Amino acid sequence: MMVRSKSSRVLRSVVAWGTVLLFAFPLYYWLTVAFKDGKEIFNYPPQVWSFSPTVRNFEEIFGISLGFGFGEQREVLPGGGNWRMAPRLWDSIVIAVLSTGIAVSIATLASYALSRMEFAGRHHFVSWVLSTRMMPPVAVAIPVFFIYKELSLLDTYTGVILIHALMNLPLAVLLMKSFFDDIPHEIDESGMIDGASRFLIFRRIILPMVKGGAAATAVLCFIFSWTEFLFVLTLTQTGLKTVPVVSSTFVTSTGTAWGNMAALGAAAMLPAFLFILLVQKHLVRGLTLGSVKQ
Amino acid sequence: MANVEYRSVGKNFGTVRVLNELSLDIGEGEFVVLLGSSGCGKSTLLRMTAGLETISSGEIAIDGKVVNGVHPRDRNIAMVFQNYALYPTMKVRENIAFSLEVAGKSRDEVNAKVEEAARVLSLTDYLDRKPSELSGGQRQRVAMGRAMVRDAKVFLFDEPLSNLDAKLRAHMRVEIRQLHDRLKATTIYVTHDQIEAMTMADKIVLMQGGGIVQVGTPDDLYDRPATRYVAEFIGSPQINCQEGEIVSDGADVHFKNSEVSLPLPAGYAAHGGTKVTCGIRPNDVQLSEEGAIVGRLKIAEKTGADKQMHLDVNGSEFVAVTPRSTEGVPGDDMRFAVDPGKVHIFDQSSGHRITTTLSGA
Numbered sequence: 001m002m003v004r005s006k007s008s009r010v011l012r013s014v015v016a017w018g019t020v021l022l023f024a025f026p027l028y029y030w031l032t033v034a035f036k037d038g039k040e041i042f043n044y045p046p047q048v049w050s051f052s053p054t055v056r057n058f059e060e061i062f063g064i065s066l067g068f069g070f071g072e073q074r075e076v077l078p079g080g081g082n083w084r085m086a087p088r089l090w091d092s093i094v095i096a097v098l099s100t101g102i103a104v105s106i107a108t109l110a111s112y113a114l115s116r117m118e119f120a121g122r123h124h125f126v127s128w129v130l131s132t133r134m135m136p137p138v139a140v141a142i143p144v145f146f147i148y149k150e151l152s153l154l155d156t157y158t159g160v161i162l163i164h165a166l167m168n169l170p171l172a173v174l175l176m177k178s179f180f181d182d183i184p185h186e187i188d189e190s191g192m193i194d195g196a197s198r199f200l201i202f203r204r205i206i207l208p209m210v211k212g213g214a215a216a217t218a219v220l221c222f223i224f225s226w227t228e229f230l231f232v233l234t235l236t237q238t239g240l241k242t243v244p245v246v247s248s249t250f251v252t253s254t255g256t257a258w259g260n261m262a263a264l265g266a267a268a269m270l271p272a273f274l275f276i277l278l279v280q281k282h283l284v285r286g287l288t289l290g291s292v293k294q
Numbered sequence: 295m296a297n298v299e300y301r302s303v304g305k306n307f308g309t310v311r312v313l314n315e316l317s318l319d320i321g322e323g324e325f326v327v328l329l330g331s332s333g334c335g336k337s338t339l340l341r342m343t344a345g346l347e348t349i350s351s352g353e354i355a356i357d358g359k360v361v362n363g364v365h366p367r368d369r370n371i372a373m374v375f376q377n378y379a380l381y382p383t384m385k386v387r388e389n390i391a392f393s394l395e396v397a398g399k400s401r402d403e404v405n406a407k408v409e410e411a412a413r414v415l416s417l418t419d420y421l422d423r424k425p426s427e428l429s430g431g432q433r434q435r436v437a438m439g440r441a442m443v444r445d446a447k448v449f450l451f452d453e454p455l456s457n458l459d460a461k462l463r464a465h466m467r468v469e470i471r472q473l474h475d476r477l478k479a480t481t482i483y484v485t486h487d488q489i490e491a492m493t494m495a496d497k498i499v500l501m502q503g504g505g506i507v508q509v510g511t512p513d514d515l516y517d518r519p520a521t522r523y524v525a526e527f528i529g530s531p532q533i534n535c536q537e538g539e540i541v542s543d544g545a546d547v548h549f550k551n552s553e554v555s556l557p558l559p560a561g562y563a564a565h566g567g568t569k570v571t572c573g574i575r576p577n578d579v580q581l582s583e584e585g586a587i588v589g590r591l592k593i594a595e596k597t598g599a600d601k602q603m604h605l606d607v608n609g610s611e612f613v614a615v616t617p618r619s620t621e622g623v624p625g626d627d628m629r630f631a632v633d634p635g636k637v638h639i640f641d642q643s644s645g646h647r648i649t650t651t652l653s654g655a
Contacts (some may be wrong), residue, residue: 186379189346194393194440195367204392208383 018249034058037087041258057263061085085246085264090183092242095232095269096225098254099101103221107172112202114173115180116188126177129170137167141234148235155239163231168221175220179213180206215282218273226272244266296357296447296480297322298343304351305338305504314337314504315352320497325474327483327491329527330501336484338502340450343482344373357447372441373450376457378433380425380440386412387421388437409438414473431462438473449474451483455490467493488528492516500524520647522640525573531602534571534612537642542566549637553608556586557634561650565639570648573638576602576613581620582631587612591626603628 033041035053063084114125144163145154153159183206191201229244236245243264250261298320305313313335320326328336341347343354347364353360359621361369390411394404412418415435419488425433434454441449451470455463471494474481485491491498500515502508508520512528519525525533538551549572551554556572577588589605589612596618599632603614603622616631622628639648 060303090343184377184379187381189344189366190365190373190375191381191392192346192380192441193344193369193371194444195374195396196392197367200396205381206384 029264031259031266034266036259036260037223056261061260061267062265074153085243086265087268088243088246091157091240091269092226092268094158095240095242096222096272097275098157099161099168100221102161102165102217103168103172104176104218107176107217108207108210108214109171109172110169111176112180112206114177116185126174131211133167133170137230141230144145144231145234154235155237157240159240160232160240160242163235164225164228167224167231168224172217172221175217176213179210183209187203212282215279218279219269222275226268240252295322295478298354298448298482299358300339300352300479301355301356302352303339303342303349303570305335305342306346306350312504313342313350313458316504316506317352318506318509320480320482320536323478323480325471325496327495327498328482328484328501329486329488329491329498331486331527334501334554335504336486337452340482342486343448344371344450345369348509362507367538369448370444370446371448371450371539372444372446374434374437374452374454376453378425378437378454378457380436381434382425385422385424386428386436386439389436390443390618391427391439393444410440411442414442414476415439415469431466433471433602434458434466438470442473444479446479449479449481451481453485454483455485456487463490470494489530492528500527515609518647519573519638522571522573522645525638525640529575529612531576531615533575533638534606534607534610536572536574536610536612538570538572540565540568540570540639549639551608554587554608556632556637558637558639559634562639562648565648568648569642571640571642571645574612574638575636575638576615578636579614579616579630579632581616582629585631587630587632589614589628589630591622591624591628593624594620594622603606 022280029046029048032048032051034057036047036051037056040047043286054072054186063086103276113119114122139254148159162282187205187209188201191205192198196204213272226242227244228242229248232242232245247264249263250257250264300316300318303313303316304311316339329334332553338347342349343356345361345364353362355361356369356371381392384392387408390408391404394407396512397405399407408421409418411513412421415438417432417435417439420428420432420436425436428436435452436455438556454470454500455466458466467490467610470483471497483490491553495512497509498512498515499509502523502636508515508524510518515528519528522535526535536549538554540558541548541550542565545560547558547560547562547566549570554572554604574587579585579624587607589607592604592606595602595604598618600618601616601620601622603620605612605614605628614628640646640650
C-alpha cells in the first residue's frame with residue numbers, strides 16, 4: 001500500500017467529513033423545524049443550534065398528546081383542519097411493503113428465466129422491459145385512471161400496490177438479472193448433473209446466492225414506492241393516501257404548516273430507515289458474495 | 295461402469311463447426327484423456343457427453359443406449375468442473391450430499407456415503423465449513439467428493455486441476471488416478487496439459503480443430519506420434535524439428551539439410567528425395583565428438599536433475615537434455631549424436647509420420 005503523508009490523510013478526512021455534512025445538514029435542519037414552534041421557524045437569522053424544542057407539531061399531526069402540556073389545538077391551523085396522519089403512515093407502509101414484495105418476487109423469477117433460459121426473443125426482451133420506463137409516468141397516469149375506474153380499483157390498496165409493483169418491475173428485473181448473470185452457469189449445470197430439476201436448482205442453490213441482490217433491489221423498490229407521488233395522487237381519493245401526497249395538503253390557501261410538514265417528514269423517515277436496517281444485513285452479505293464464488 | 299461410444303458426432307455453434315464427424319469408443323473402466331489446445335473442441339465433446347450441449351449430428355451412446363435426447367439428470371454421470379461449481383451457500387457436507395438427497399436416499403445412507411467420501415478425500419475435518427473457507431485444493435476435493443458419492447456410470451472431468459498451483463496439481467494427479475483405480479469407473483478427462491495426460495491416461499485422444507488426430511496409449515503418442523502436431527504437443531521439453539530432405543544413396547540413407555546430416559534406418563530408402571521434417575526428442579540425444587548435430591550454445595538451463603542446453607542448429611532452436619555435470623558456456627559449439635531408430639520423420643507438406651518400409655516403426 002502506498003504510504004501517504006500526514007497532511008494528505010488529514011485533507012482526506014476533511015473532504016470526507018465535509019461531504020457528509022453537506023448531505024446531512026439539510027436533514028438536520030428539517031428535523032429542527034419539526035421540533036420548532038411556529039414562530040421560531042420563521043426567525044431570522046435562522047436558529048440552527050439554539051431553539052426551544054417542542055413536540056407540538058407531532059402531537060398535531062397524529063392527534064395525540066405526548067404529555068408535555070398541549071393536549072388540544074392551541075390555535076387555528078392553516079386550512080382550518082386537524083390532521084391525523086397515523087393512518088396515512090400505515091397506508092404508506094402497507095403499500096410500500098406489499099408492492100416491494102410483489103415486484104421483487106416476480107422480478108426474481110423473471111430475471112432467472114432471462115438469465116438462464118433460451119427462448120426466442122430473449123435478448124430483445126430485456127430492452128423491451130426497460131422501454132416501459134421510458135415514457136413519462138404522467139402519460140401513463142391518466143389512462144390508468146380510466147382503466148382503474150372500469151375495474152373498480154380506484155382508491156383501493158390493491159390498485160396502488162399493483163401500479164407501484166408494475167412501475168418497479170422493469171428496474172427490479174434488470175437489477176436481479178445482473179445478479180443472476182454473475183453466478184457461473186456451471187453451478188446450474190452441476191445441479192442438473194446432480195439430478196435436480198430446474199426449479200429445485202433455483203430454490204435450493206441459486207436463490208440463496210442472490211439474497212443480497214434481492215435485498216438491494218427491495219431497498220430501491222421500497223424507496224420508490226415510499227416517495228411516489230403522482231400515481232397515488234391520481235388513483236386515490238379519500239380511502240387512502242400515502243405520506244408524500246398528504247404532506248402536500250399542508251400547503252393551503254391560508255398558509256403552509258411548515259412545522260407539521262417537517263414533523264410528518266421526520267416520522268415518515270423512520271419506517272423506511274427501519275426497513276433498510278432490516279435488509280442491510282443481507283446487503284453486506286451480497287457484497288461479499290463475489291469472494292465466495294469460485 | 296459403462297462404455298461410451300461416439301458415432302460421427304458433430305457440433306455447430308451457429309454457422310461455426312466445432313466438432314467434425316468424430317467417432318470414438320471408450321471402454322468400460324477406461325481412463326481416457328481428451329487432450330488438445332484451447333478451441334480444439336475437447337470441452338464441447340465432454341459437455342455433449344454430459345448433456346449440457348446439444349448434439350448437432352451423430353450419436354452418443356452410454357452403456358449401449360443412445361443418449362442424444364436424454365436430460366443430464368437422467369444420464370447417470372458425474373462431472374467435476376474447472377471452477378469446481380460448488381454450491382457456495384451450502385456446507386461441504388450439504389454439497390456432497392446434494393445429489394443423494396435429490397435422489398431421495400435415506401438419511402442414514404446419505405450420511406454414510408458422505409462420511410466415507412470425506413474420509414477417502416481427507417475432508418472429514420472440513421465437512422461443516424462453507425466452500426469459501428476452503429483452499430483451492432480442498433474445494434477441488436469437495437468437487438470430487440460430490441462426484442464420488444454418485445455411483446455414476448461415467449465420470450467427467452473438465453480441466454479440474456488448471457486452477458491449482460503446480461505442486462498441488464502434481465499431488466491431485468496422483469489422487470485422481472488412485473481414485474479411478476479404486477472406483478474403476480469409466481472416466482473422461484479433459485485437459486490441455488500433456489503431462490496430466492501422459493501421467494494419468496490409459497488412453498489419450500489428441501484433438502485438433504474439432505477432430506481426432508491420434509488415439510493411443512501415452513507411450514504410443516510419445517514413441518510413434520502420427521503427425522508433427524502430435525510430436526510437438528507431447529513431451530517436455532518440446533521435440534526439436536529440423537526441416538530438410540531424405541537423401542538415399544544406395545544402402546546409406548540420410549536426413550540432410552545445410553548443417554545436419556543424420557543417418558536414418560535403411561527402411562527410409564524408399565522415400566529418397568522427399569521434403570521432410572525431422573523430429574528429435576531432447577532426451578534422445580547424447581553428447582558425442584562424432585555426433586551429426588552441431589549447434590552453438592545459447593543458454594544452459596539448470597533444472598536440478600539435469601541441464602537443458604538451448605542451441606542454435608541451422609538457424610532454429612534445438613534443445614538437448616544433458617547430465618547436470620555437462621560443461622558449457624554460451625557461444626560454445628556442441629556436438630550431439632542420436633540413435634537413428636529414435637528419429638521421427640514427418641512429411642513436410644502433410645505433417646504425417648513417414649514410416650520405414652521395413653520395421654513399420
